[in-house]
Amino acid sequence: MPEVRVLGGLRARMGGAQIEVPARGVRQLLERLIEGGGPGLAAVFYAEPDGGPDTLHEDLRVLVNGRSIVFLDGVDTPLSESDTVTLHLAGARGYPGG
Amino acid sequence: MSFHGWTGVVLRVNLTGGKIQRETLNEDWARDFVGGRGVAARILVDEVDPNVDALSPENTLIFATGPLTGTNASCGARYMVVTKGPLTGAMTTSNSGGRWGPEFKFAGYDVLVLEGRSEKPVYLWIFDDRVELRSAEHLWGLGVFETEDTIKRDTGISDCSVAAIGQAGENRVLYAAIVNDKFRAAGRSGVGAVMGSKNLKAIAVRGTGGVSIARPREMMEAQWRMKAKLTEAPLTSEGLPAYGTLALMNVINEHGALPTRNFKEAQFEKAEDISGEELAATRLATNKACFACTIACGRVSRISEEGVGRYAMHTSPRNWRHATEGPEFENAWSLGADCGIGDLDAILKANHICNDLGMDPISLGATIAAAMEFYEDGVLTDDQVGMSLRFGDAAAMLALCEQTAFRRGFGDELAEGSKRMGEKFGRPDVFMGVKGQEFPAYDPRAIQGMGLGYATSNRGACHLRAYTVSAEVVGIPEPMDPRATEGKAELTKAFQDVSTAVDASGLCLFLTFGITVGDIAPILSAATGVDTSEDDLVKAGERIWNLERVWNMKAGIDASEDKLPRRMLEDGIPAGPAAGQVSRLGEMLPEYYRVRGWTPDGRPSQEKLEELGIG
Amino acid sequence: MSGPTAALQIHPDKCTGCRQCELACSWVQVGRFQPSKSVIRVHIFDEQASFAPYACFQCSEAWCMQACPVNAIDVDENTGAKIVIDDACVGCKLCVIACPFGTIFFDKQSEKAAKCDLCAGEPACVSACPTQAIEYKPVDPGAWLTGFGNQVDQFYRKAVEGKS
Numbered sequence: 001m002p003e004v005r006v007l008g009g010l011r012a013r014m015g016g017a018q019i020e021v022p023a024r025g026v027r028q029l030l031e032r033l034i035e036g037g038g039p040g041l042a043a044v045f046y047a048e049p050d051g052g053p054d055t056l057h058e059d060l061r062v063l064v065n066g067r068s069i070v071f072l073d074g075v076d077t078p079l080s081e082s083d084t085v086t087l088h089l090a091g092a093r094g095y096p097g098g
Numbered sequence: 099m100s101f102h103g104w105t106g107v108v109l110r111v112n113l114t115g116g117k118i119q120r121e122t123l124n125e126d127w128a129r130d131f132v133g134g135r136g137v138a139a140r141i142l143v144d145e146v147d148p149n150v151d152a153l154s155p156e157n158t159l160i161f162a163t164g165p166l167t168g169t170n171a172s173c174g175a176r177y178m179v180v181t182k183g184p185l186t187g188a189m190t191t192s193n194s195g196g197r198w199g200p201e202f203k204f205a206g207y208d209v210l211v212l213e214g215r216s217e218k219p220v221y222l223w224i225f226d227d228r229v230e231l232r233s234a235e236h237l238w239g240l241g242v243f244e245t246e247d248t249i250k251r252d253t254g255i256s257d258c259s260v261a262a263i264g265q266a267g268e269n270r271v272l273y274a275a276i277v278n279d280k281f282r283a284a285g286r287s288g289v290g291a292v293m294g295s296k297n298l299k300a301i302a303v304r305g306t307g308g309v310s311i312a313r314p315r316e317m318m319e320a321q322w323r324m325k326a327k328l329t330e331a332p333l334t335s336e337g338l339p340a341y342g343t344l345a346l347m348n349v350i351n352e353h354g355a356l357p358t359r360n361f362k363e364a365q366f367e368k369a370e371d372i373s374g375e376e377l378a379a380t381r382l383a384t385n386k387a388c389f390a391c392t393i394a395c396g397r398v399s400r401i402s403e404e405g406v407g408r409y410a411m412h413t414s415p416r417n418w419r420h421a422t423e424g425p426e427f428e429n430a431w432s433l434g435a436d437c438g439i440g441d442l443d444a445i446l447k448a449n450h451i452c453n454d455l456g457m458d459p460i461s462l463g464a465t466i467a468a469a470m471e472f473y474e475d476g477v478l479t480d481d482q483v484g485m486s487l488r489f490g491d492a493a494a495m496l497a498l499c500e501q502t503a504f505r506r507g508f509g510d511e512l513a514e515g516s517k518r519m520g521e522k523f524g525r526p527d528v529f530m531g532v533k534g535q536e537f538p539a540y541d542p543r544a545i546q547g548m549g550l551g552y553a554t555s556n557r558g559a560c561h562l563r564a565y566t567v568s569a570e571v572v573g574i575p576e577p578m579d580p581r582a583t584e585g586k587a588e589l590t591k592a593f594q595d596v597s598t599a600v601d602a603s604g605l606c607l608f609l610t611f612g613i614t615v616g617d618i619a620p621i622l623s624a625a626t627g628v629d630t631s632e633d634d635l636v637k638a639g640e641r642i643w644n645l646e647r648v649w650n651m652k653a654g655i656d657a658s659e660d661k662l663p664r665r666m667l668e669d670g671i672p673a674g675p676a677a678g679q680v681s682r683l684g685e686m687l688p689e690y691y692r693v694r695g696w697t698p699d700g701r702p703s704q705e706k707l708e709e710l711g712i713g
Numbered sequence: 714m715s716g717p718t719a720a721l722q723i724h725p726d727k728c729t730g731c732r733q734c735e736l737a738c739s740w741v742q743v744g745r746f747q748p749s750k751s752v753i754r755v756h757i758f759d760e761q762a763s764f765a766p767y768a769c770f771q772c773s774e775a776w777c778m779q780a781c782p783v784n785a786i787d788v789d790e791n792t793g794a795k796i797v798i799d800d801a802c803v804g805c806k807l808c809v810i811a812c813p814f815g816t817i818f819f820d821k822q823s824e825k826a827a828k829c830d831l832c833a834g835e836p837a838c839v840s841a842c843p844t845q846a847i848e849y850k851p852v853d854p855g856a857w858l859t860g861f862g863n864q865v866d867q868f869y870r871k872a873v874e875g876k877s
Contacts, residue, residue: 007348008375009336017375059332061573066354066675070577086352089332090572169746170736170841197732204747280759308739308747325843339729383762387731392843394729398762421762 002029002079007088013037013044014087026062027053027075029085044089061090102312103165103625104128108141109207109229111222113296114155114214118229123208129628130711132602132635133164135191136642137209138180142189143645145211148653152184152288153270153295155215161202161261161301162210164604165626166618168203168309168389171321172328173606175199175389183287185272185461185515186534186558188650192275192289193562193601194261195388196282201259204305216297221249224303225258234299238268241413241454242277249302262300263290264456266503270294271513273461273535277453281396281423282388285458287535287557312627320620324613325392331612333572338395338608339385341374343427346539347435348373353571353580354675355544356431357537359438359489360467361530361665364541365674368440372430376442383421393608397424405443409496413455413503418447425449425459428561431539432463433499437470438489448499455503461515464536466498468516468528469508477523483508530666533558533659542666542683544676545570547578547586550686553660554590556646562607564593574611583682587689599639641710644702648712657700660687718793719851720771721753721829721836727846730757730764737841741832752818752829753838753847766847768838769816769829771795777828780811785826794831802826 004019011017014037021036023029030053034041039049047055053075056062062069063086069077079085100106101123108121123137131140138160150156159181166174177199183190202210205224212222219234237245246260261278267290274290275283284290311317328334337345350356351369358366370376377399386396398421406418425433425445433448434440452459472478473487480486484507487494501509511519516536517529530537535558542549547566555563566589570580578585596615600607603622616632623630650656662683670678691698695706707713738751748754753768775795778786785801786808788794797817804824808817817828829836831849839849 005348005352007352008341008345011375017370063352063675066352068573068577070573071579071581088349089337090349090574170733170740172733172843200748204749306747306749308743308745308750310745314744329843384726384764385729386764387729389732390736391729391731392733394731394844396729398759400762420760423759 001081002083002085004029004033004085004087007086010044010087010089013041023079025075025079026064026069026077026085029079030075059089061088062086101128102310102627103169103622104133105203105206105208105309107207108209108211109224110211110213111229111231112213113216113220113231113298116216116231118231128165130638131642132599132622132638133208134162134167134176134178134602134604135180135193135598136602136638138162138178139189139191139642139645139649141209141211142180142182143649146182148182148649150182152182152187152292155213155296157182157292157295159212159289159292159296160209161212163199163203163208164602165622167604168200169311169317169625170390171605171621171625172325172390172392173388173609174604175391176601176604176606177202177284178601179276179284179289181289181292182653183289183557184270184291185288186655187653188287188533188557188655189646189653190287190289190557191601191646192284192286193607194276194278194282194284195391195606196259196279197389198259198261198278198282198303199604200389201303201305203309204307205303206305206307210301212296212298215295219297219299221300221302222298223253224301224305225255226304226306237299239265241265242456243280243454245300246280249300253302255304258302258304260300260302262456263293263298264454264503266455266457266513267291267294268299269503269505269513271457271502271505272515272518273458275452275456275458277456281453283453283456283458286460286560287458290456311625313624317621317624320617320624324609324617324621327617328392328609328612334393334608334612338393338611341378342385342395342397344374344377344397344425344430346374346427347430348375349571350540350567352675353544354671354677355541355571355580356435357530357539357541358435360436360464360471360528361537361541362471363673364544364671364676366435366438366440369435371440372434372442372445374427381442381446386423388606391606395608397426398422399424399446401443401446405446409444409447409493411447411451411496412500413451422446422450423453428538429459429463432460432467432536433495434463435539436463436467437495439492439495440490441492444492444496448496451496451499451503455500457499457503460538461536462499462502462512463495464530465512465516465519466495468520468530469498469512471528472523472525475525477525527664530663531559532662533655535559540567541671541676542662542681543671543679545580546583546682546686547580547589549662549666549681549683550586550590550690551593553662553683553687554594554690556643556650563597564590565597565607566590566593568593568611581676581679583685586686587693590686590690591693594643595636595639597639598642599635602638602642603635637710641712644707644710645712647702648707651701657691660700719831719834719849720793721768721831721839722848722850723766723768724846724848725763725765727844728755728764728766729844730755731843733841733843734766734838734847737837741837742827750820750827752816752827767814767816769795769814771829771831772814776811776813777808777817777826780807782807789830789833792831792834795828796830797826797828799823799825
């Protein structure tokens with residue numbers, strides 16, 4: 001089962017630092033986490049609470065094996081049994097041109 | 099120009115003869131170089147031969163505030179120390195917060211220029227118009243904390259602010275810091291050693307004056323807009339207040355970019371034990387702000403009950419049960435992961451000692467890590483070090499922190515930094531840094547932009563000169579692939595110019611996690627009355643960057659020093675997410691020179707210098 | 714002597730020691746950023762990990778007012794704040810001596826007493842505080858002061874015992 005490591009303020013919202021979630025891809029993983037963690041998580045993960053994984057919140061960072069899914073297949077990145085997923089919030093709006 | 103924002107006064111103290119003068123700040127310089135890092139660099143260029151010995155009386159030590167220091171613009175607490183650095187031989191620019199900068203401004207000055215060398219230890223006492231050199235013979239040999247307490251007692255002015263050196267500065271440890279308000283430091287490149295070489299123990303200041311503003315209504319509106327943005331951005335409203343910079347420990351480790359055991363590895367198995375999350379859960383008393391800061395990333399921490407009795411120290415503090423501050427991410431990394439140490443109490447104690455004895459924890463921890471590599475490779479013996487020195491040995495790390503400040507035993511070697519130590523023992527390859535200064539906490543093999551930023555930084559390896567981690571790891575303003583080299587030249591230049599501009603304004607770099615230079619420009623314009631656009635401000639940053647570069651080249655630090663250690667270029671990261679990666683500096687550097695408008699051999703072209711008005 | 718209709722309520726546990734309140738207050742007093750002119754001050758206790766803003770909480774006893782020999786301290790009808798009438802103040806400092814809380818100040822330049830007047834009902838320090846450590850609300854100073862005292866006491870005990 002893919003292991004999910006949760007960093008920073010998300011830990012309190014998700015009830016732990018390490019969670020194991022059966023999922024074959026990032027999309028399914030996020031959906032299962034929301035099912036397990038209550039509707040509050042949808043607002044953290046998604047820009048539009050009803051928008052689903054296709055509208056990821058701009059502050060959410062998702063890594064698969066230490067690599068941002070932005071440089072993989074986004075929410076369609078597949079997950080295998082031995083994969084590690086890291087979730088954290090890192091939103092900040094500033095720096096050149098931001 | 100009548101001065102608003104700026105006070106318009108430069109205080110010049112010649113320590114050799116004791117002469118104290120007030121001069122008018124050069125208006126053109128204020129306009130073109132803004133303040134802080136910029137104005138100080140301009141003064142240094144005008145007055146100091148790039149080839150002087152950094153620790154000689156011919157070097158000049160400059161403290162400079164920016165036009166927004168002491169205003170209510172969020173994070174307007176900063177001052178910059180600029181001098182020729184003994185660790186690097188380059189122009190060094192060390193920034194600090196706390197309340198010293200605003201207090202100095204309230205006393206009526208923008209810049210303090212310190213020349214020469216006092217015959218005997220002295221400290222500088224500034225109470226508004228009253229400025230005098232006082233004997234510091236009773237303070238010499240004391241740590242930063244006791245120095246501050248003693249000055250406050252002697253003067254009876256308990257609300258003065260003190261910037262002091264500890265024993266490390268007195269003993270000219272090449273990375274000695276200047277520490278103000280006990281826990282805030284102009285930390286890197288050995289500015290404290292320069293102060294020590296001048297026999298100047300401290301600068302204590304109390305200011306009861308104020309900072310006037312050219313266009314008040316505009317100022318208030320612009321800074322309210324800025325504060326609102328800081329409140330909206332998650333990093334400045336939640337992340338930094340909750341976890342401080344230490345929030346990065348787990349993030350960087352997850353990316354496989356956390357240098358471990360002197361950069362032999364890039365992931366630390368005990369990162370969680372020394373993370374911001376762990377500190378917040380077990381040892382954080384509260385968060386603390388520098389003057390006027392609405393973010394408050396400072397950590398006020400307590401050592402754990404078990405940790406209080408562990409690792410007996412010869413020096414301070416009086417009571418480990420009192421609250422201390424820190425650690426910042428960089429310090430927890432250098433004294434922790436880089437030495438293979440996963441004990442937060444040991445890190446807190448080492449960090450406290452660095453504040454009290456006045457040393458840069460990054461260079462100190464990294465130099466101890468290099469010595470640990472020596473020891474494990476059999477280059478050093480127990481007899482030479484005076485103890486065993488394996489990676490992960492917290493007791494040895496703490497003992498060496500103390501020894502270094504006093505240059506006792508093996509500490510005398512560590513006090514020279516890892517470049518000189520490596521050369522002395524015939525293993526220059528253990529030096530992990532650039533231009534004589536040790537790397538901070540990001541592996542340039544895993545984050546390509548950081549490699550270019552380190553290599554081209556004017557003050558030696560530094561994360562604060564071009565924090566491309568922001569784009570490459572945190573995804574701000576746009577995510578950029580940390581493993582790619584494309585676009586990193588432009589990114590690095592942009593970050594360098596912007597960071598330099600912020601450093602010149604008197605504001606804190608962390609603001610840029612929530613706002614842009616475009617938000618700072620109107621505040622600066624309203625405060626000073628000099629209309630400054632976003633482009634003007636970035637241009638000023640570029641101007642200062644080039645000025646520093648040209649001065650460095652005259653000091654013999656040219657493009658041949660824009661390099662990384664062999665380990666970063668040839669030895670792939672052994673394991674983790676970035677396994678196999680090396681820094682591809684060679685792909686980025688020519689492009690960087692081109693983007694900068696420099697010649698292919700890394701010299702600012704005459705056209706570029708003329709365009710910037712410094713030809 | 715009438716009690717206040719509202720007063721500053723301070724929560725030291727929320728304070729980060731940034732002193733934005735002092736900057737805002739000085740702006741109101743003198744139109745510059747000059748903390749020495751502020752009539753709210755933040756005391757920072759480093760080793761105790763405690764930051765304590767303090768300002769006049771408009772106590773109903775108003776010892777400053779009672780001590781003033783020239784009736785230069787009056788009550789603002791709208792806010793209940795005790796205010797210094799500059800034209801009447803002769804700068805004798807008796808009020809400064811009388812105040813048991815140290816929250817009325819003597820200004821050397823003007824040679825007058827200076828104290829919090831609640832900015833006529835819109836205290837600048839309250840809106841400047843980034844952590845809501847200062848609130849302005851209808852309150853009986855005697856009542857909230859008990860809670861404040863308890864809080865300070867707790868902070869002190871924590872510090873002495875060295876526990877977080």
